[in-house]
Amino acid sequence: MAREKKVRERVNWRRELHLAPGYIILSLWVLFTFILLGWVIAASFSTSKEIFSGGVFRFESGFHLENYAKAWNTSNVSVFFTNSLIYASISCALLIVICAPAAYVLSRFTFVGNRLVQSGFVAAMGVPATMIVLPLFGLVAGWNILNVTLANRAVLIFLYVGINVPYTTIFLLTFFSNLSRSFEEAAAIDGCPPMKTFWKIMLPMAQPGIITVTIFNFINVWNEYFMSLIFANSDKVKSVAIGLYGMINSMRYTGDYAGMFAAVVIVFLPTFLLYLFLSEKIIAGVTGGGVKG
Amino acid sequence: MKKNKTMIVVFLTPAVVMFSIIFLYPIFRTVAMSFFKIEGVTDAVSKWQFSGLANYIKLFNTELFRISMWNIFRIWLFGGILVMSLALLFAAILTSGIRFKNAFRAIIYMPNVVSAVALATMWLQYVFSPKFGLFKSIGELLHWEWLAKFQWLDPSHLFMALLIAYCFGMVGYHMLIFASGIERIGTDYYEAATLDGASRIQQFRYITLPLLKGVTKTNITMWSISSAGFFLWSQLFSMVVSNTQTITPVVYMYQNIFGAGNSMTERNAGIGAAVGVLLSVCVVLIFMVCDKVFKDDDIEF
Amino acid sequence: MKKKLLSVLLCVAMTATVFGCGSSGDTASSSDGAASETPEAETPDAGTEAPAESSGDALVYWSMWDAAEPQAQALSQSIEAFTQETGIAVDVQFKGRTGIREGLQPALDAGTNIDLFDEDIDRVNTTWGSYLLDLEELAKANDYESTANAGLMAACREVGGGTLKSIPYQPNVFAYFYNMDIFEKAGVSAVPTTWDEFLDTCQKIKDAGFTPITNDNAYISSLFGYHMSRLIGEPATEEVVKNGDWDNEAVLKTAQAYEELASKGYFSATIESNQWPAGQNTELAMGEAAMYLNGSWLPNEVKEIAGEDFKWGCFSYPAVEGGVDGTEASNYGAQVFAINAKSTKSEQAFQLITYLTKGDADKLLSDMSVGIPADSNNAEWPALLSNVKPVMDSLTTRYPWAAGAEANADMTPIIIENFTKLCGGSLDAQGFVDALKAAGN
Structure with missing residues (x-):
């Protein structure tokens, strides 16, 4: 083709x-x-x-080339990479599972509280992260679980997901509301129950939107700084963004700007390759699905 | 109908529960805090001093806060127009059937993936540099005196410099949203239109644009949210201490919560909370207006 | 109609939830505050000495440095040596400036186990003052002060409200840093100590074909603050800035002095466009400009660009005729260590602090980070800073940051904007005063 x-x-x-x-x-x-x-x-x-x-x-x-050697050696880049990769992939998958159905019903059905939920989500995105993250930290730190590595990771992923729920849901809203209702009607005539219709028919049709939002989510989680800074309790669970900012700041305070740019490139490359890979997927998704671009 | 009800509940619950856990407590705490004088943002409630509307009144009476609101409005409006038109233009070109579409798309989006710290340093110390800047070299190459001599970074033009640098990075993001919206429009529309002899521009005007209402709404909402949270670029464009040209409400909030620059200034997390509340209200208002303007009902296909 | 009704209902529901939950939010957080305090109070009681040693749980140190900074590397090395010598394990978390500045207080409030931390002298003592352990007795018991910098210890007591709550290290001083080669070429034999000498110096440097003064947006307010403080003293300057008393004649006098500098062409031509670090990196370090008012961290920040043979000179901001303060006054300070008042290992923490701020560890830190040593026995300063020592030793009055010019956060950006224009010549002295007045307050 x-x-x-x-x-x-x-x-x-x-x-x-x-x-x-x-x-x-x-x-x-x-x-x-x-x-x-x-x-x-x-x-x-x-x-x-x-x-x-x-x-x-x-x-x-x-x-x-020594700029790169220096940037790589001064901090635990490989650990940070693995961490961020784990956080970002799991969070992105969870986000779609949680938000796509919610966006679908919010866009399709009128019910009491629909507008309230939508406005609530949008309002939540308007509140600066500082006001969200610090009170949450006050709560979570009280439970004394942040010292356990696995629990700390789980808390981080939970937060990455939670904090992106409003964004992902609002983003996907329009993608569902623009899909024709005739698909569901046809499915209903064929006797397909609405929930099954969603997973089998509607979700694949919203693929361009889902993949686009997944790219954004992935990069959001990958680059998320403030929350990781406050919640990541030890070097073992730190994400790339914190590591990168640590490197960047170190280089800047010592006037090593070449080293700073090397650190930036080190962190940028994998994200970019991932992006390239994902954007190939978009095309595949679009041409493979029922809708054509 | 009954079936729909269970479906609504089942589909909506996980998202709403997640939302409630993460956001409700902090949001209510923030709203409550905005009526108190509080030194540290995590201070226990016993240390809060009730001050009624004093925080809001002080905000509206502070020149610097008004400047920050004006800045954010300028970023939202001018930046918005600039970014949206470029993003739509690029999305339209990308989906018009050109070659190397993937490569173009990837490259235009690329600045989004690079750390803002690096980009801001690059703009400030290279592109806008009055000594060896890119714009200066272009001006000299083309013999455009005004461009070669233009002082991008002085107090009168810094805002423009910031806006250009920021918008450059944001175009790719909104372009992706537009492009995925256009891609979802069925090709049969265009095929029918082509058969009827409609030109490409006409097709864009009469098919693409009307069908992009929903996506445009998403784009405006997202743009408003990212404008409201405008922080990092502002900080990077005025290291250490903030600047009248680049200060935004979130930066102002930050100063009130963590102190400003190197000097020990008064802290009041209550004021920070009030800024947060005001920003949220603005975002919701914009969202509501968008909803009214871009009604989805009339889209049918 | 139906929609209107719905939106009214929603509004009601919204406000109801806001009020309803507003109060529940209060109770929730107050109980949370209590909850986080109780276990904190209990854990130390329950396991005071016994488990601390046997389980070998380490001293927790939250550091303001980023792991890749030379300071962090020097501290890591010294801490390793400390653990080997004493058997006390230390868990260092290099949080960086932002990590400490934004994360420390929430962590302390939540009862996180932190024994000691460090940051700037003023921030530790004023912002986090209520979390600090009083160190007077520990210092006395360990005879700490016999080899400490007396001036800095006094400064720590001053900001600590009369008692010692922090231990200084990595001292710094704020003054004019200059390129000695340019001074030599311009025929300037002695550093200027008065404003007239300063003008004379500028003229000679200009005649020799160099830019006399440059600065960046990050530090330019200090020019204003130091001049004002030389005229009327720092406390008065701070009053002017805080109360918006721009009619004070010192403001106009300061502005006129800088208008003169600008009109004579003593500032860099691009001073208005200098966004940090453009001025210090492209003008001072490259040898185009001669003088820059900054902290003693400057030589370290630009050493890669300036090169090894760059000769650094240093002098305190000159005295102004008829002024209150002279060259004996400036901002000097340090990073300080402090111990969490709730720490159960304060003895060990102090032991670590003593180890890090004295002898070889202090020397190592000073060498690796081109910083000033804290131990008075370490009399030899890094070569780049050798000319800073006499300035540091001559100071008797301590200014806060920017000599009070940044005391009012709501005015700082406005002062900076207009002062930058004044230095660039696009605003005259009266225009500067008028602009500040117009900004109100």
Whole structure:
């Protein structure tokens, strides 16, 4: 199918010409992005002196791989990575299981309290994290479970999920409300019970939305800083974001900006690869599902 | 109908329970705190001093807080218009059947994945630099004097610099939401329209846009929420001490809870709580207005 | 109609829940406060000495440093040596500045087991003052002060409300740091001690083709604070800032002094655009600009850029004619260690503090982080800071941060904005005063 499309496109030059303005706009933006991110990557191979004299792209003193060695060695990067990977994957899966059904009924049915729940969720997102996280910590720390590694991890995952519930639900609302009711009607005529209809038919149809929100959730959890900072009690359970900020701050206080950018790239790469992988999935999901993009 | 009721309960309960556990207690505590004078944010209730509306009155009488509200409004409105139009434009181009769609999409979204600390440092110390900045070099290359000489980071232009840097990163995020909305629209609409001789632009205007109402609502809601919580970029654009051009309500709240900069200033978590309450109210209001403007009923397909 | 009714109902329900739960929220948190205090009071009672040793549970130290910082590395090394010598295990948590600043108080409130922690002298003593153990007796019993910096110990007592609640280490001082090579090239033989000498110095540096003064947004308010405090003293400056008494003639005088500096072209041309660390990194460290008012941490922060052969000079903010304070007054302070009042291992904690702030451990910290040693026996300072010692030794009056210019958080950004414009020449002295007045208060 993909190959067929390519062949067709290659022949159709008029169509490509038609799209030319689009290509130009996107290419300019992409070029700009490349310069900016390229600068970050180039900076991670240079020295602080070059960064602050505008000579990042010239590499006059060669490539400084030692920035990476230093960033990697000064903290427990591999432990942080594993932790974040565990937290993010479990949280994302749980979030879909919890929020997709809720978003579905909120978008489909009118019932007392529907608006209240929606407004409550939105209001919750407006409250700054500090006001949510610190009182919660006061509660949880009183139970004296944070000193047990496994319990501490479980608490963290529970919080990651809970804190993203309003966001994920509100996000998915529109994706369900825009799906045609005719699918459910058809399913009902065929004798399919509503709950089964949801899991078998509606959920797969909302796939673009679900995958998009999963990407966002994943990156949210991966980059979540404040809550992890307050709740992660020991080095064993720390996430990448805390480790990264620790590294970044260390480098900044000592004026080692090249090292700081190296730390950033180390943390950025896996997230980016994951993103690439997930975005492939979107395409697969869209073309595989009942709806076509 | 009865079946629907059990379904509503079963489907909604987990989310509502999670929400209640995590948010209800902190939210009510925050609302209550906003009527008290409290030094530390975790102080026991016995240390709270009731002060009625004093926190709110003080907020409205403080120039700096008013400035912070004005800043957040500017970010929300101008940034919103900028980001939404670019995001919609990019999403439309991406879904128009161009090649390298995946690559384009991945690259445009990429800044979202990079740590904000690195991006802010890059903008401040490289792109906007008055000595060797990217914009300065572009200005010199094209012989645009005004661009080469432009002082992005002085007190009169810092807000604009912040807005540009922030919006650059946010376009990809909202573009993804728009794009997944467009992708969900059935191709048969476009095929029918093409048969009727509608041009691409016409198709966009008469098919895509009306069908994107729901997604636009999501986008505006999410944009409002991220604006309300605007904090990290503001801090990164004014290290150590806050700045009139970049201060936002959450930064102001932060100063009242943890103290400002290096000096030991008065702390009052009650004021912080009042800021939180005001922000929440704003977000809910925007959400309600959006709901009214983008009614979903008239979308049928 | 139906919708309206529904929304009214919802509003009622909302307010009802807010009020209903508002009070229940209160009770919940008060019982929570009680709950978190009881076990805290009980655990120490139940297991005072016996389990502490036998189960080998360690001394818990929450540190303000990030693990990758040289300070953290030096402390880790010393703590390892300490454990080997004494057999006391130490659990160090490198929380970083934000971790301590945002997380310490909630953790202490929740009864988390923390024996000792550290942060800036003012923050520890004022913000967390009520959590601290009084150290007078421990210090006396261990004869701590025989080799401590007397001035800093006095400062600790002053901010501790007359009693010793914290032990200083990593001292720092706030002053003008300058590039000695530029001074030499400009023919400046002695550091300026008065404002006239300062102007003269600036002129010579300018004539030699360098930028006399630069700064960044992060520190620029100090220029204002120090000048004001030289004129009318720090307490008066703080009053002016807190009460918004911008009609005080010292404000205008200060503004005029800086208007003169600006009009003579003594500031960096990009001073208005300098977002930290642009000024210190691209101008001072690169050898373009000569002077920068900052803390003694500066040479360490820019050492990678400035290079090893950069010669650092240092002088206290010059005295102003007819002013109250002279060069003997400035902000100096330290990071301090403090012991949690609820700690059951205060003796061991103090032992650790003593170990870390004296002798070899202190020397190691000073060397690795290019910082000032705390032990008065460690008389040799890191080479980069050798010229800071006379300044530090000459100080007798202690200013708080920014000499009071940042005492009012609601005004700080407004002062900074307008003072930056004043230094950049886009605002004159009267305009500066008017802008502050307009901001009200």
